[in-house]
Amino acid sequence: xxxxxxxxxxxxxxxxxxxxxxxxxxxxxxxxxxxxxxxxxxxxxxxxxxxxxxxxxxxxxxxxxxxxxxxxxxxxxxxxxxxxxxxxxxxxxxxxxxxxxxxxxxxxxxxxxxxxxxxxxxxxxxxxxxxxxxxxxxxxxxxxxxxxxxxxxxxxxxxxxxxxxxxxxxxxxxxxxxxxxxxxxxxxxxxxxxxxxxxxxxxxxxxxxxxxxxxxxxxxxxxxxxxxxxxxxxxxxxxxxxxxxxxxxxxxxxxxxxxxxxxxxxxxxxxxxxxxxxxxxxxxxxxxxxxxxxxxxxxxxxxxxxxxxxxxxxxxxxxxxxxxxxxxxxxxxxxxxxxxxxxxxxxxxxxxxxxxxxxxxxxxxxxxxxxxxxxxxxxxxxxxxxxxxxxxxxxxxxxxxxxxxxxxxxxxxxxxxxxxxxx
Amino acid sequence: xxxxxxxxxxxxxxxxxxxxxxxxxxxxxxxxxxxxxxxxxxxxxxxxxxxxxxxxxxxxxxxxxxxxxxxxxxxxxxxxxxxxxxxxxxxxxxxxxxxxxxxxxxxxxxxxxxxxxxxxxxxxxxxxxxxxxxxxxxxxxxxxxxxxxxxxxxxxxxxxxxxxxxxxxxxxxxxxxxxxxxxxxxxxxxxxxxxxxxxxxxxxxxxxxxxxxxxxxxxxxxxxxxxxxxxxxxxxxxxxxxxxxxxxxxxxxxxxxxxxxxxxxxxxxxxxxxxxxxxxxxxxxxxxxxxxxxxxxxxxxxxxxxxxxxxxxxxxxxxxxxxxxxxxxxxxxxxxxxxxxxxxxxxxxxxxxxxxxxxxxxxxxxxxxxxxxxxxxxxxxxxxxxxxxxxxxxxxxxxxxxxxxxxxxxxxxxxxxxxxxxx
Numbered sequence: 001x002x003x004x005x006x007x008x009x010x011x012x013x014x015x016x017x018x019x020x021x022x023x024x025x026x027x028x029x030x031x032x033x034x035x036x037x038x039x040x041x042x043x044x045x046x047x048x049x050x051x052x053x054x055x056x057x058x059x060x061x062x063x064x065x066x067x068x069x070x071x072x073x074x075x076x077x078x079x080x081x082x083x084x085x086x087x088x089x090x091x092x093x094x095x096x097x098x099x100x101x102x103x104x105x106x107x108x109x110x111x112x113x114x115x116x117x118x119x120x121x122x123x124x125x126x127x128x129x130x131x132x133x134x135x136x137x138x139x140x141x142x143x144x145x146x147x148x149x150x151x152x153x154x155x156x157x158x159x160x161x162x163x164x165x166x167x168x169x170x171x172x173x174x175x176x177x178x179x180x181x182x183x184x185x186x187x188x189x190x191x192x193x194x195x196x197x198x199x200x201x202x203x204x205x206x207x208x209x210x211x212x213x214x215x216x217x218x219x220x221x222x223x224x225x226x227x228x229x230x231x232x233x234x235x236x237x238x239x240x241x242x243x244x245x246x247x248x249x250x251x252x253x254x255x256x257x258x259x260x261x262x263x264x265x266x267x268x269x270x271x272x273x274x275x276x277x278x279x280x281x282x283x284x285x286x287x288x289x290x291x292x293x294x295x296x297x298x299x300x301x302x303x304x305x306x307x308x309x310x311x312x313x314x315x316x317x318x319x320x321x322x323x324x325x326x327x328x329x330x331x332x333x334x335x336x337x338x339x340x341x342x343x344x345x346x347x348x349x350x351x352x353x354x355x356x357x358x359x360x361x362x363x364x365x366x367x368x369x370x371x372x373x374x375x376x377x378x379x380x381x382x383x384x385x386x387x388x389x390x391x392x393x394x395x396x397x398x399x400x401x402x403x404x405x406x407x408x409x410x411x412x413x414x415x416x417x418x419x420x421x422x423x
Numbered sequence: 424x425x426x427x428x429x430x431x432x433x434x435x436x437x438x439x440x441x442x443x444x445x446x447x448x449x450x451x452x453x454x455x456x457x458x459x460x461x462x463x464x465x466x467x468x469x470x471x472x473x474x475x476x477x478x479x480x481x482x483x484x485x486x487x488x489x490x491x492x493x494x495x496x497x498x499x500x501x502x503x504x505x506x507x508x509x510x511x512x513x514x515x516x517x518x519x520x521x522x523x524x525x526x527x528x529x530x531x532x533x534x535x536x537x538x539x540x541x542x543x544x545x546x547x548x549x550x551x552x553x554x555x556x557x558x559x560x561x562x563x564x565x566x567x568x569x570x571x572x573x574x575x576x577x578x579x580x581x582x583x584x585x586x587x588x589x590x591x592x593x594x595x596x597x598x599x600x601x602x603x604x605x606x607x608x609x610x611x612x613x614x615x616x617x618x619x620x621x622x623x624x625x626x627x628x629x630x631x632x633x634x635x636x637x638x639x640x641x642x643x644x645x646x647x648x649x650x651x652x653x654x655x656x657x658x659x660x661x662x663x664x665x666x667x668x669x670x671x672x673x674x675x676x677x678x679x680x681x682x683x684x685x686x687x688x689x690x691x692x693x694x695x696x697x698x699x700x701x702x703x704x705x706x707x708x709x710x711x712x713x714x715x716x717x718x719x720x721x722x723x724x725x726x727x728x729x730x731x732x733x734x735x736x737x738x739x740x741x742x743x744x745x746x747x748x749x750x751x752x753x754x755x756x757x758x759x760x761x762x763x764x765x766x767x768x769x770x771x772x773x774x775x776x777x778x779x780x781x782x783x784x785x786x787x788x789x790x791x792x793x794x795x796x797x798x799x800x801x802x803x804x805x806x807x808x809x810x811x812x813x814x815x816x817x818x819x820x821x822x823x824x825x826x827x828x829x830x831x832x833x834x835x836x837x838x839x840x841x842x843x844x845x846x
Contacts, residue, residue, distance in 0.1 A: 062753045083822055314770055320743045321797060322771075330485045330801050333822040347737055348745075374744060378753050399506055399756040 006124070006200075013118040014082045018410040020124055024193060025201050026235055027243040027405050028186065029078055030228070031071060031131070032208030032371065034249030035062055035380045040217035041225035049233040050382075053242075057386035059408070062378055063400030065248050067332040068296035068345075069376040070282055072104050074247035075135055075205055077403035079114040079128070083333035087112040089138070090334040091281025095298065097337050101279060105134045107141040111335075115406050116201055117142025124200035127160075127192055131185040131207035132176065134285055139203065147192075149184040150176040160196035168195055177288055179224055182206035186231035190238060202240075211250040212289040212369050242384040243409040245402040249376035253293070253351045253368045260368040263318050263346060265297055266355040272312065273305040278354045279340060282372050291365045293351040295373030298325075298340025306341055313342065318350035320373065348375040381405060387412040429547070429623075436541040437505045441833040443547055447616060448624050449658055450666040450828050451609065452501055453651070454494060454554070455631030455794065457672035458485055458803045463640035464648035472656040473805075476665075480809035482831070485801055486823030488671050490755040491719035491768075492799040493705055495527050497670035498558055498628055500826035502537040502551070506756035510535040512561070513757040514704025518721065520760050524702060528557045530564040534758075538829050539624055540565025547623035550583075550615055554608040554630035555599065557708055562626065570615075572607040573599045583619035591618055600711055602647055605629035609654035613661060625663075634673040635712040635792050665807040666832040668825040672799035676716070676774045676791045683791040686741050686769060688720055689778040695735065696728040701777045702763055705795050714788045716774040718796030721748075721763025729764055736765065741773035743796065771798040804828060810835040 009020040030037075041047045042054075054060055066073045066084055068091060076089045084090045088111035095101045116126040120143050128139035133148035140146035145159035152165040152173035166172055168191045174180040185204050193199045206228075214220040235242050254260050269276040282294030301309045306324070314322045321344070328343035329336045346352045351370050353359050381400050386392075391412040429443040453460075464470045465477075477483055489496045489507055491514060499512040507513045511534035518524045539549040543566050551562035556571035563569035568582035575588040575596035589595055591614045597603040608627050616622045629651075637643040658665050677683050692699040705717030724732045729747070737745045744767070751766035752759045769775050774793050776782050804823050809815075814835040 064753065085822065314772075315740060317738065317740055327801060330487065330823075331797070349737075374754070378750060399508065400753075 011115070011118045011122050011124070013115050014080055014086065014112050016081055016407065018115055018406060020119070020122070021200065021241060021410060023239050023241060024198055025241045025243075025409055026189060027078065027203050027245070027409060029075060029203075029205045030244065030246045031182075031206045032211030032248060032250040033206075033246035033380065034211070034216070034376070035378065036216040037211065037221055037225060038380055041222060041229070044217065044222055046222050046226040047229040049229045049236065053236070053384055059383040059385075059387045059392075061381045061400050063245075063381040063402055063404070064377050065246065065379045065402050067374065067377060068281055068294070068372045069248035070294065070296070070372055071132070071208070071247050071284070072135065072138070074402060076110060076138060078245065078247070078405055079116060079139065079203060080112040081115060081403055081406055082112055083403065085329065085333045085335055088335050088338075090338050092134075093279070093281050093283035094338045095279045095300070095340065103134070103284065105138060107137050110138055110141050113142050114139070114144060116144040116203060119201050120144055125197065126201045126203075127189060127199050128203045128205075129185045129189045130205040131181045132205070132286065135205055139205070147188060149173050149181050149188060152184070152188065157192065160192055162192065162196060168192065176207065176286065177209055179210050179220060180227065181209065182224065183227040183231060186228070190231070190234055193238065208250065209289060215252065215369070236384060241409055241413060243405045244380065244382040245405045246379035247402070248371045249378055250369050250371050251348050251375055253295070253349055253370045254366070258366040260291070260293055260364055261318065261350045262293060262353045262359070263316055263350060264353050264355050264359075265299055265313070265344060266358070268316060269299070269301065269309050269312065272308055273301045275302050276300070276309070280352070280354065282370070290368065290370045291359065291363070293353050293359070293365070293368060294370050295346040295351055295376065297344045297352040299342040299344060300340050301342065310342055313344055318346050319344055319352070320347050321345040345373045347373070381408065383408050383412060385413055434538070434541045434545050434547070436538050437503055437509065437535050439504055439830065441538055441829060443542070443545070444623065444664060444833055446662050446664060447621055448664045448666075448832055449612060450501065450626050450668070450832060452498060452626075452628045453667065453669045454605075454629045455634030455671060455673040456629075456669035456803065457634070457639070457799070458801065459639040460634065460644055460648060461803055464645060464652070467640065467645055469645050469649040470652040472652045472659065476659070476807055482806040482808075482810045482815075484804045484823050486668075486804040486825055486827070487800050488669065488802045488825050490797065490800060491704055491717070491795045492671035493717065493719070493795055494555070494631070494670050494707070495558065495561065497825060499533060499561060501668065501670070501828055502539060502562065502626060503535040504538060504826055504829055505535055506826065508752065508756045508758055511758050511761075513761050515557075516702070516704050516706035517761045518702045518723070518763065526557070526707065528561060530560050533561055533564050536565050537562070537567060539567040539626060542624050543567055548620065549624045549626075550612060550622050551626045551628075552608045552612045553628040554604045555628070555709065558628055562628070570611060572596050572604050572611060575607070575611065580615065583615060585615065585619060591615065599630065599709065600632055602633050602643060603650065604632065605647065606650040606654060609651070613654070613657055616661065631673065632712060638675065638792070659807060664832055664836060666828045667803065667805040668828045669802035670825070671794045672801055673792050673794050674771050674798055676718070676772055676793045677789070681789040683714070683716055683787055684741065684773045685716060685776045685782070686739055686773060687776050687778050687782075688722055688736070688767060689781070691739060692722070692724065692732050692735065695731055696724045698725050699723070699732070703775070703777065705793070713791065713793045714782065714786070716776050716782070716788070716791060717793050718769040718774055718799065720767045720775040722765040722767060723763050724765065733765055736767055741770050742767055742775070743770050744768040768796045770796070804831065806831050806835060808836055
């Protein structure tokens, strides 16, 4: 394998410059990967590669994800480097201006270029691998070769002349509700790099099946992070610079008996406004994860009922913040055309839903763990090597965001260059 | 008056570049100046200069202040361009690492250079005027000539050979609890510029006496914003480029009978932990404004009671967010050495206090209006002219912060130059 000399080359995306690395570089987004999972796995001794990496001076900090703390907005922020207000994807699901509700999985939902599409256009080979197929076409936006482990058995990678992903990996792909779906995604990235690379910039987005089901330190979580760590070792041995972050954290959202702790927003407001309608932006095809119950919701009400509805919602125990739609766009850096009349967040242990009737009470998840609120906004930000002193000085003590991971990894390891992070 | 040719000159402060303007430039921070005050005054027709400015294409957006939404952290962010995590001032008041509690009015509390001190050091004359004397020495940090309207009768401005501020303005300075204290601060800035200028960069920080006492659209608020608008006209006529923002918003925090809606945090936790201690970072010398009651508090508890205290606080109606101290440092971009064990925020209509006994119940403010929480985080960001198209493109749809006002004003009106805003 030969790598083209890219010394000094830069690519500009969404107003920021990124240095083209002289060696392969990967960012791995651990879906639902709250810092507590990493800490517990490190304490349990199942992540020797991460441990050694940190002992060698790798950078590990905590930063913020986007709000609402859901998968699609955060993956799009991580690959574009800009907030939802700019890239246009404020949830997994939204009510659009035409009044229709839809999953935000279409490339047309994305208004900003990804860093990967700009690298690809500049002739630097890229790849996006996602465990969840729902992200594949968003990540492919702008011509990025993209594949999912969920559909690895039926997808090809024409850009790299690969007809069978599963043959390349050497084993069948796990089901999306299998704990190994994430490890498989990591394996795809490395297999493509070895077979058709070298690749310049790889993105691997995992799935939070495990995090939705088990807390930090549990047996399943240990197995997951151990498998993660083995693959991390593979990437490092292959010479990759590695960045790790999460799209959101994860918290238990249930009563002691395991039943979910839900506030049904339409039920709370039905007598005030029979036309009340709630949109849950966590909604996605993976209902086994969360039953569409998360800690953020949009409420639509009749205009003259809005003030009263906001007042009433603010009084409900477990609801934390209540904003008007445009106020929430400022507060959370969201696109103004995709906000509801009212934004509602709920607390560390509580989710919000539509109505008791809408959510089939017999099918509610037991031991629900979910996300979407402020309390799932804190995520790890890890880079496999020490940051250059000049860069570190600008990062230390400044706000860290998961959307800066490519800036840290591409600009932070290479000495003096412009840094926009942390303003 | 002659102005030195500064075309193309730049000053670097805290990692950001600011173009030296070719004409005088002023930023005015309207203490407690929620957008609703400006909107109501514009609707009432008492701000013709602002109206004409906006009709002429001036930029007006809404952005976020720092949390907690108090005066000192936000004024320091506005003059340094960086968050409290970097400049070191997370409140008006704090418990420091030595266990002492103190007002954060000392220049030694400030860890970052102000834009003004860097301009002054580069030979470009600056001035900081504050209505509240508590900010004067912080603003003077690094050699910025600074004066307050509160103590204008006894302060001199040696840098500009001015022995009597009140003589220069031509009338006595109002008391700090007089609604005209802010207008007087604006008058000082212009008087010094005319007598000893031209000045390159002026900062004028007002006081929120009016906002603490009267809602948007009230008679007093109208008078205040009318007086503000007259001075705005004076600055514009003098050739100033003008930026306007606020350190925080303001909301009513009282019951229908006028009594404050307070959660007494020490009382809530006393039976759980008799050693509980609450620190209120709104605390400042201007107790008539707020009685030290705002929507943010630090709670100190015995270590093994922390989890239980956090759980209990999260259940109290009116409390919105409850974080561990280090978690709150990540969440709110605060300096890690000045956070408490627990951070607590309260909702749009509620404040937090220490205990019923601590806050003299007979002396509680009636009709309390206050700030400190998320709901007072949205503030206007106004620049007196259209932003250059290249700059505007990077600002539109990006998160706006009050701490970017100098970037907008110094870099945004002058065509293509680097923009770090909004990452």
